[in-house]
Amino acid sequence: MARVLFLGGLGRSGTTLVERLLGELPGVCALGEVVHLWQRDIRDDERCGCGARFSACTFWKQVGERAFNGWANVDVDRVHTLRETVERTRHIPRLAGAGEVADDVREYASYYGRVYTAAAEVSGSPVVVDSSKHSALAHVLRWAADIDLRVVHVVRDARGVAYSWTKRVSRPETDGTDEMTRYSPGRSAMLWNAHNAAFGLLARRGVAVRRIRYEEFLTDPRTELIKLADFAGLRLAQDDLSFVRPDYADLGVGHSAAGNPMRFTVGRVTLRRDDAWVRAMPSVQRRLVGAVCGPMLHAYGYPLSLSAPQEA
């Protein structure tokens, strides 16, 4: 049974960095945001984290053969239809119910289950990481047969998240022709509340959920990685974390299929939390997000009155 570490949380919370670091651990295969695999990879043939087009990447070719007898056999329209029907934030209350779910939920989950199982077999890794982030998908995966689902809920100060969503970022996998989505601070704040609450609900439904704070993770990445490896059921040897230093990490080539541009980064990356919002975010926006997200920021241990995030 494939052990799946699902990285959840609102985008711009640091999930890609967490995924890249986890992907360096022996026994872990990081897949990127599998939610986008159907359109961006199978259909649009965008670039894998290894730099090759999806159709030319040997790893993904083998996964496709094992999971579906080749990606050509995946009915992408069917996946999209199922996604429209079941994987929406507004459906979370129904997905989180105690009773049975509709067959289309199980069918949609089965596509992911097959990818995870095949990826675990091809890579020989007991743990695969999906950094899809979406809370509704995490609720769907609760109904996937034959996977051992463990969710890492990554939380970052809502003000930092909202500031990040206002910035322009291009998507290199489309060779610079496309930009990542942007949200207004008010919209980010609402989404932050909804997604984080959804992961709290998932934990109350009995799914193994480990919450980490982005700011804390970057304060001591080695210790945090040891804790996450433990959560994933991995036993690390002394040398397994030699790629992480207090201030940087050395990353190898991965096969992250879709997601944040950082999945293409190879070599040394600085491990420093991005606190630009503390200086650069207009105070009116900061107050707005602080007000909308106040109760949950407080619950997660973020100080509301201070301008800088508190050290753990």
Ligand SMILES: [Zn+2]
């Ligand atoms: Zn690849």
